Amino acid sequence: xxxxxxxxxxxxxxxxxxxxxxxxxxxxxxxxxxxxxxxxxxxxxxxxxxxxxxxxxxxxxxxxxxxxxxxxxxxxxxxxxxxxxxxxxxxxxxxxxxxxxxxxxxxxxxxxxxxxxxxxxxxxxxxxxxxxxxxxxxxxxxxxxxxxxxxxxxxxxxxxxxxxxxxxxxxxxxxxxxxxxxxxxxxxxxxxxxxxxxxxxxxxxxxxxxxxxxxxxxxxxxxxxxxxxxxxxxxxxxxxxxxxxxxxxxxxxxxxxxxxxxxxxxxxxxxxxxxxxxxxxxxxxxxxxxxxxxxxxxxxxxxxxxxxxxxxxxxxxxxxxxxxxxxxxxxxxxxxxxxxxxxxxxxxxxxxxxxxxxxxxxxxxxxxxxxxxxxxxxxxxxxxxxxxxxxxxxxxxxxxxxxxxxxxxxxxxxxxxxxxxxxxxxxxxxxxxxxxxxxxxxxxxxxxxxxxxxxxxxxxxxxxxxxxxxxxxxxxxxxxxxxxxxxxxxxxxxxxxxxxxxxxxxxxxxxxxxxxxxxxxxxxxxxxxxxxxxxxxxxxxxxxxxxxxxxxxxxxxxxxxxxxxxxxxxxxxxxxxxxxxxxxxxxxxxxxxxxxxxxxxxxxxxxxxxxxxxxxxxxxxxxxxxxxxxxxxxxxxxxxxxxxxxxxxxxxxxxxxxxxxxxxxxxxxxxxxxxxxxxxxxxxxxxxxxxxxxxxxxxxxxxxxxxxxxxxxxxxxxxxxxxxxxxxxxxxxxxxxxxxxxxxxxxxxx
Numbered sequence: 001x002x003x004x005x006x007x008x009x010x011x012x013x014x015x016x017x018x019x020x021x022x023x024x025x026x027x028x029x030x031x032x033x034x035x036x037x038x039x040x041x042x043x044x045x046x047x048x049x050x051x052x053x054x055x056x057x058x059x060x061x062x063x064x065x066x067x068x069x070x071x072x073x074x075x076x077x078x079x080x081x082x083x084x085x086x087x088x089x090x091x092x093x094x095x096x097x098x099x100x101x102x103x104x105x106x107x108x109x110x111x112x113x114x115x116x117x118x119x120x121x122x123x124x125x126x127x128x129x130x131x132x133x134x135x136x137x138x139x140x141x142x143x144x145x146x147x148x149x150x151x152x153x154x155x156x157x158x159x160x161x162x163x164x165x166x167x168x169x170x171x172x173x174x175x176x177x178x179x180x181x182x183x184x185x186x187x188x189x190x191x192x193x194x195x196x197x198x199x200x201x202x203x204x205x206x207x208x209x210x211x212x213x214x215x216x217x218x219x220x221x222x223x224x225x226x227x228x229x230x231x232x233x234x235x236x237x238x239x240x241x242x243x244x245x246x247x248x249x250x251x252x253x254x255x256x257x258x259x260x261x262x263x264x265x266x267x268x269x270x271x272x273x274x275x276x277x278x279x280x281x282x283x284x285x286x287x288x289x290x291x292x293x294x295x296x297x298x299x300x301x302x303x304x305x306x307x308x309x310x311x312x313x314x315x316x317x318x319x320x321x322x323x324x325x326x327x328x329x330x331x332x333x334x335x336x337x338x339x340x341x342x343x344x345x346x347x348x349x350x351x352x353x354x355x356x357x358x359x360x361x362x363x364x365x366x367x368x369x370x371x372x373x374x375x376x377x378x379x380x381x382x383x384x385x386x387x388x389x390x391x392x393x394x395x396x397x398x399x400x401x402x403x404x405x406x407x408x409x410x411x412x413x414x415x416x417x418x419x420x421x422x423x424x425x426x427x428x429x430x431x432x433x434x435x436x437x438x439x440x441x442x443x444x445x446x447x448x449x450x451x452x453x454x455x456x457x458x459x460x461x462x463x464x465x466x467x468x469x470x471x472x473x474x475x476x477x478x479x480x481x482x483x484x485x486x487x488x489x490x491x492x493x494x495x496x497x498x499x500x501x502x503x504x505x506x507x508x509x510x511x512x513x514x515x516x517x518x519x520x521x522x523x524x525x526x527x528x529x530x531x532x533x534x535x536x537x538x539x540x541x542x543x544x545x546x547x548x549x550x551x552x553x554x555x556x557x558x559x560x561x562x563x564x565x566x567x568x569x570x571x572x573x574x575x576x577x578x579x580x581x582x583x584x585x586x587x588x589x590x591x592x593x594x595x596x597x598x599x600x601x602x603x604x605x606x607x608x609x610x611x612x613x614x615x616x617x618x619x620x621x622x623x624x625x626x627x628x629x630x631x632x633x634x635x636x637x638x639x640x641x642x643x644x645x646x647x648x649x650x651x652x653x654x655x656x657x658x659x660x661x662x663x664x665x666x667x668x669x670x671x672x673x674x675x676x677x678x679x680x681x682x683x684x685x686x687x688x689x690x691x692x693x694x695x696x697x698x699x700x701x702x703x704x705x706x707x708x709x710x711x712x713x714x715x716x717x718x719x720x721x722x723x724x725x726x727x728x729x730x731x732x733x734x735x736x737x738x739x740x741x742x743x744x745x746x747x748x749x750x
Contacts, residue, residue: 009585036479042728043478050477054470062462067454070196071203073211074446077104077189082543101184104442105191108182108214114173117209128198129172176206190445200451214750218440233424240421246342247414254407260574270397273393274456280386287379294372322361329354487695488702494692497699498706502539503718504534504690506568507726520570520598524626527578530726535572538720542687545717551686552659555588555667557692559705564722565691569668577629578666584621584630584662588681590642593634595668599624606635608656611645617657630662642670647680655684672705682714689717696722 040047105116107113115252118124127133175176181194197203333350488494491502507530509522514601523532543550556572566589573585586607587595596603601622609615615635622631658665667685669678682688685741688709692702702719709716 022394039482040475041480043481046478046481046710047471047474050474051467051470053236054473055467058416058463058466058470059213059459062457062459063718065457066198068196068198068456069200069203069451069453070194070455070518071200071451072194073207073444073448074185074447075108075191075193075211075442077101077191077442079189079441098539098570101189101191105182105184107217108191108193108210109177109180111173111177113210113213113217114176114180114461116168116174116213117171117206118172120209120213121205123176123206124168125171128202129175131171132168168392180210182204193448196455203281204450206450211444211447215440215444217443218442229427233427236424236694237421240417243417244414244421247410247417251407251410251414254410273390275389276386276393280383280390283379283383287376287383288380290372290376294369294376297369297372318362319364322364326354326357326361329357337559364414388451485695486698486700488692488697488699489695489722491719491721493699494702494721498703498719499652500690500706500716501541501718503720504537505694505724506534506538506720506722507531508694508723518598520574523571523575524578527575531571532575535568538568538572538689539576542689542717545687546715549686551715551717552653552663553665553667553685553691554687555669555678555682555685555714556681556689557669558671558693558707559673559697559701560671561592561674563671563691563693563697565671566598566668568691568722569666569722570595570598573629573631574624574627576666577624577627582630582661582663584632584658584665586632586658586665586667587634588646588667589675590634590636590645590677591670591675592634595631596622596633599629599631601631601633602628603633603635606633608635608645611636611648611650612640613650617654642677643680645678647684651681673701679708679712679714682709682712686715686719688714690719691722692719694721694726696723 061469118129123129125133170344176195179196181192181196183194184190185192191215195203195206195210197206258445308574329350333347333354336344336347489498491505494500494502509519509531519531522529523535526532542554545551556565556569569585573583576583585595588607589594590608593603593606595601597604605615605620607620610617610620610632617632620632620635622633624631655665659740665685667681669681672678690702690706690709706716706719
């Protein structure tokens with residue numbers, strides 16, 4: 001009995017069922033929250049190692065960094081003005097808004113302002129700012145200079161004296177700007193000027209010098225603006241007076257020539273167009289409603305129900321009365337039909353009356369339909385007339401609109417000229433009074449002190465952040481490792497992906513016991529172990545796979561080699577034989593047989609010899625002395641290709657003969673995806689057991705092999721998950737993780 005197949009959504013996506021353990025696979029096979037937690041728990045040592053490595057690297061980097069000191073001064077933009085002279089300034093004070101503060105931040109960082117501070121403090125003589133003064137090989141004659149030469153930059157030694165001086169000056173300014181941070185203090189009008197240096201005293205000097213230079217720059221800007229405005233205003237007043245007069249005359253001449261007559265609401269054409277547009281919209285709405293009713297009536301008339309169910313028909317009182325009379329006539333016919341025959345005069349009269357009523361109903365419905373059609377025709381005609389009038393008015397309004405655009409342009413020019421004239425005339429008399437009354441629009445709120453503690457690096461900040469980032473990196477690596485693990489880990493995953501039941505999880509025998517004895521030997525020494533119990537579960541699952549006829553021939557196969565199929569076949573055969581069942585194990589892996597050698601038997605005669613007629617069953621049959629298992633090796637003294645032999649008539653006859661001799665016949669076949677041997681044999685056996693190695697067999701590989709088996713008409717009893725590491729499997733939290741782990745281990749004798 002197969003498990004329910006994988007369900008598909010309407011768009012073809014796989015709908016994964018809720019799996020045991022409390023988590024759900026998503027549509028792409030992703031992991032839910034609980035399974036993510038289990039993944040992190042399984043990979044905890046990887047996460048811990050990456051986290052500690054990141055922390056150690058961060059600590060090493062912090063120890064190698066030269067400490068830096070930052071000094072900060074605060075400048076406040078002060079919009080308050082002096083009332084010495086009650087006139088507007090040539091260069092007004094700075095407005096208190098975000099754009100102004102951001103602009104002043106850029107002013108503080110300008111190269112001219114920084115260059116003035118560098119000259120004032122003599123920073124050209126400081127090796128921190130002048131690379132040429134460094135004696136550690138990092139200047140222009142050291143490693144840095146050689147690297148620049150490799151990149152195509154000329155060496156300073158080959159430049160003219162003036163060019164070398166400019167280049168050195170530019171590098172000093174760039175160095176200062178790189179270490180300078182100017183930012184707004186929260187949402188206030190204050191600006192913090194911060195400089196970082198390896199020398200705390202230098203950092204404080206540069207910050208205070210920049211603040212002073214910024215205030216001086218504001219005063220210089222105002223003085224220069226006032227002087228320039230004085231000369232400009234005097235030359236513009238007379239020129240603007242003539243411009244205003246010319247513009248006003250041009251407006252009047254154009255208005256008369258274009259005939260622009262109207263009210264505040266617009267020209268006459270525009271007002272008429274607005275009214276007609278409103279009427280056109282209403283007409284379109286009425287026409288659409290009439291057409292909709294007409295389409296409904298026609299659709300109903302063409303359908304099986306006719307037009308009787310239309311709203312106009314249902315609301316007609318005459319039709320309602322006729323419907324009543326129709327019902328009464330039908331009732332009367334029904335009563336007469338019980339007393340008289342079909343040709344009775346009263347019956348004939350009653351039927352004639354009914355036909356007359358129906359004819360009147362249809363005539364009334366036709367009148368209603370004709371009325372709606374007339375209504376649609378009238379609405380269309382009215383809409384066409386209104387649309388024609390609207391188009392005519394639109395052309396007129398467009399022509400006048402073009403003229404209005406030109407007139408408004410002339411009015412704007414005149415207004416601008418008039419405003420400029422008035423402004424210049426007023427300001428010309430005020431400018432002379434402002435030349436000697438100027439103040440900066442900012443003040444120093446707090447000067448910088450020499451810092452006593454370094455601002456970088458901060459180990460108490462860097463190390464926790466490094467640890468957190470390393471932890472995230474470890475988690476990412478762990479999740480990546482989990483996603484790259486494409487093997488099956490539980491029966492729920494196999495059943496959800498393939499639709500086949502899992503017969504058992506065969507536990508991995510501990511390494512020390514595998515070294516002492518092979519699995520097929522271990523099942524003899526420990527018949528009550530968890531390994532042996534899993535084989536009994538497989539046998540039970542095979543029997544339940546067909547309740548009508550217990551399978552007597554079972555084929556064991558897998559996708560690829562080294563998945564445990566041969567070990568499973570030998571161990572299961574021995575265990576069934578120990579249990580008293582007459583069992584035969586056949587090595588049908590004709591290309592790479594191993595059962596005879598593993599059980600210490602002869603491989604001279606076997607299946608190939610029987611199928612080719614070189615030997616009989618009794619001659620090739622062998623017996624395992626330790627378990628009583630009958631064994632038929634692969635042999636090899638015959639000819640023909642393995643698929644042809646396994647799919648031959650002789651093979652089918654041999655199988656029928658063996659099923660009469662033995663209670664259970666087990667075939668160990670070649671891997672499905674390697675050769676086609678197993679598919680040739682699969683259609684002849686009663687049941688197929690498919691082996692998937694825990695955590696090794698890739699999901700796509702197993703699904704492809706099972707697909708080929710289905711196409712070969714194999715009767716797949718189920719899937720066996722082999723070599724399960726029960727301790728690691730328990731960490732995944734699947735529903736089958738407790739089969740052979742935890743409290744369940746007390747039931748087995750390992």
